[in-house]
Amino acid sequence: MDSNQAAKQHSLVGSEADSQRTLYPYVTGTSVVALKYKDGILMAADMGGSYGSTLRYKSVERLKAVGKHSLLGASGEISDFQEILRYLDELILYDNMWDDGNSFGPKEVHSYLTRVMYNRRNKFDPLWNSLVLGGVKNGQKYLGMVSMIGVNFEDNHVATGFGNHLARPLLRDEWHENLSFEDGVKLLEKCMRVLLYRDRSAINKLQIAKITEEGVTISPPYALKTFWGFSAFENPTVGAEGSW
Amino acid sequence: MFRNQYDTDVTTWSPAGRLFQVEYAMEAVKQGSAAIGLRSKTHVVLACVNKANSELSSHQKKIFKVDDHIGVAIAGLTADGRVLSRYMRSECINHSFTYESPLPVGRLVVQLADKAQVCTQRSWKRPFGVGLLVGGLDESGAHLYYNCPSGNYFEYQAFAIGSRSQAAKTYLERRFENFVDSSWDDLIKDALIATRETLQGEKLRSSICTVAVMGVGEPFHILDQETVQQLIDKFELVVEDEGPAAEPDAAAAEEGAEEGDAAEQGGDADQGAAPDQGVAPMEI
Numbered sequence: 001m002d003s004n005q006a007a008k009q010h011s012l013v014g015s016e017a018d019s020q021r022t023l024y025p026y027v028t029g030t031s032v033v034a035l036k037y038k039d040g041i042l043m044a045a046d047m048g049g050s051y052g053s054t055l056r057y058k059s060v061e062r063l064k065a066v067g068k069h070s071l072l073g074a075s076g077e078i079s080d081f082q083e084i085l086r087y088l089d090e091l092i093l094y095d096n097m098w099d100d101g102n103s104f105g106p107k108e109v110h111s112y113l114t115r116v117m118y119n120r121r122n123k124f125d126p127l128w129n130s131l132v133l134g135g136v137k138n139g140q141k142y143l144g145m146v147s148m149i150g151v152n153f154e155d156n157h158v159a160t161g162f163g164n165h166l167a168r169p170l171l172r173d174e175w176h177e178n179l180s181f182e183d184g185v186k187l188l189e190k191c192m193r194v195l196l197y198r199d200r201s202a203i204n205k206l207q208i209a210k211i212t213e214e215g216v217t218i219s220p221p222y223a224l225k226t227f228w229g230f231s232a233f234e235n236p237t238v239g240a241e242g243s244w
Numbered sequence: 245m246f247r248n249q250y251d252t253d254v255t256t257w258s259p260a261g262r263l264f265q266v267e268y269a270m271e272a273v274k275q276g277s278a279a280i281g282l283r284s285k286t287h288v289v290l291a292c293v294n295k296a297n298s299e300l301s302s303h304q305k306k307i308f309k310v311d312d313h314i315g316v317a318i319a320g321l322t323a324d325g326r327v328l329s330r331y332m333r334s335e336c337i338n339h340s341f342t343y344e345s346p347l348p349v350g351r352l353v354v355q356l357a358d359k360a361q362v363c364t365q366r367s368w369k370r371p372f373g374v375g376l377l378v379g380g381l382d383e384s385g386a387h388l389y390y391n392c393p394s395g396n397y398f399e400y401q402a403f404a405i406g407s408r409s410q411a412a413k414t415y416l417e418r419r420f421e422n423f424v425d426s427s428w429d430d431l432i433k434d435a436l437i438a439t440r441e442t443l444q445g446e447k448l449r450s451s452i453c454t455v456a457v458m459g460v461g462e463p464f465h466i467l468d469q470e471t472v473q474q475l476i477d478k479f480e481l482v483v484e485d486e487g488p489a490a491e492p493d494a495a496a497a498e499e500g501a502e503e504g505d506a507a508e509q510g511g512d513a514d515q516g517a518a519p520d521q522g523v524a525p526m527e528i
Contacts, residue, residue: 046425089355098350098351098354099349100348100350101350101383101384102348102350102351102382102383104343105345107343107344107345108343108344108345110343111341111342111343111344111345115341191513
């Protein structure tokens with residue numbers, strides 16, 4: 001016991017209060033997918049909060065408005081996402097308190113989040129999230145991503161987690177400048193459907209959010225239509241009786 | 245201003261509700277060499293007179309770049325001005341690093357004013373003895389602010405501080421309504437004329453003044469001596485050619501300035517601006 005404690009005190013890695021560090025995530029959200037369209041940004045995420053392999057929570061809102069000009073979507077540890085929302089709440093509050101006609105746009109919020117994530121990573125105590133930050137300010141559309149280790153970049157379409165593998169290829173093929181709202185939603189739903197079929201932590205209850213110069217709208221939760229009537233799924237045990 | 249028993253400490257009020265140490269600090273600003281600022285909708289020009297202590301020495305730096313979009317001209321204790329400029333640069337660069345966007349000048353000015361206020365409410369400190377003309381750009385366009393040792397700040401279309409700044413202010417008061425839509429050239433011309441007003445008849449040349457500009461799409465930069473001299477030549481030539489008809493202001497001002505300034509100087513030396521005595525400057 002004593003030698004264990006002695007070893008902990010001499011640890012060079014992390015702070016002494018080891019129990020305060022994030023070692024692994026517990027309740028996690030899966031992919032977020034977002035793209036730029038004609039009037040702004042469209043972002044989609046399902047409402048699942050997985051507890052390991054159990055789909056435990058089914059009404060988790062993973063898309064939130066930030067100030068007047070930005071929209072934040074997060075995958076990863078839900079409690080860390082809530083902590084980030086508290087940081088941003090304070091940031092926007094102080095920004096509003098200046099009351100001087102200047103306000104933080106998506107670029108500023110994205111940069112701030114990058115610094116927060118990177119600084120936590122440097123302390124070996126990361127916020128276990130992949131964040132998608134989108135917004136419109138003064139006609140300029142902005143869409144960026146920050147990872148849990150502070151890697152950040154901007155692009156015309158982004159996705160987190162499984163979305164990177166399953167959705168980005170679709171977006172690379174089918175995204176173009178000045179997508180209409182309907183086409184954007186159709187493209188996002190196509191991506192979310194693939195994720196629903198193939199990502200075991202996805203659930204069929206999602207929200208799509210849009211942000212334009214006018215503001216943020218987050219849709220109420222809805223489900224995608226799925227098709228399971230493939231002939232290969234009929235009589236699956238025909239070649240191997242007793243299996244499933 | 246006369247000495248009295250309430251002026252030893254910055255933390256002592258006078259019975260009339262004045263803080264004399266703060267007012268004395270503002271006197272220090274009035275003794276420094278002149279600094280002038282003016283703005284249009286899209287540009288801010290800062291100009292100052294460079295007076296060297298002796299012919300052997302160089303003049304002190306009075307205009308500082310704070311960021312690409314913010315510059316400051318100081319009058320008073322230049323050492324205090326340098327320290328505050330360093331603070332402003334630090335705030336700007338920290339904001340740029342965290343938010344990847346320029347610090348709005350209106351917010352910087354408030355932080356500066358709060359810093360100055362602290363020194364008016366601590367018994368172990370003294371107020372900063374420097375006035376700052378802060379010019380900068382933000383989302384709503386070009387701005388010019390004056391930061392006072394008292395911790396007050398004001399926004400201006402045009403302003404002048406330092407010794408003989410009243411002559412410049414008189415000129416600016418006549419013309420300021422046109423500044424909003426002024427072109428780059430006109431704005432600088434007005435700045436140079438205002439600077440000339442503070443020189444009390446001495447010939448305006450680029451070796452004794454500094455001019456700096458910033459604007460939308462034009463980062464802050466100090467104009468080099470050659471450019472300033474060319475601009476001076478451009479407008480002084482206009483005065484000589486067109487004579488009293490076109491620039492009656494300038495010609496009359498030059499003559500009137502000598503007489504007016506002599507009287508002003510006499511007044512200054514004796515009583516330190518008699519009209520100010522009854523009014524506590526901080527109440528502006």
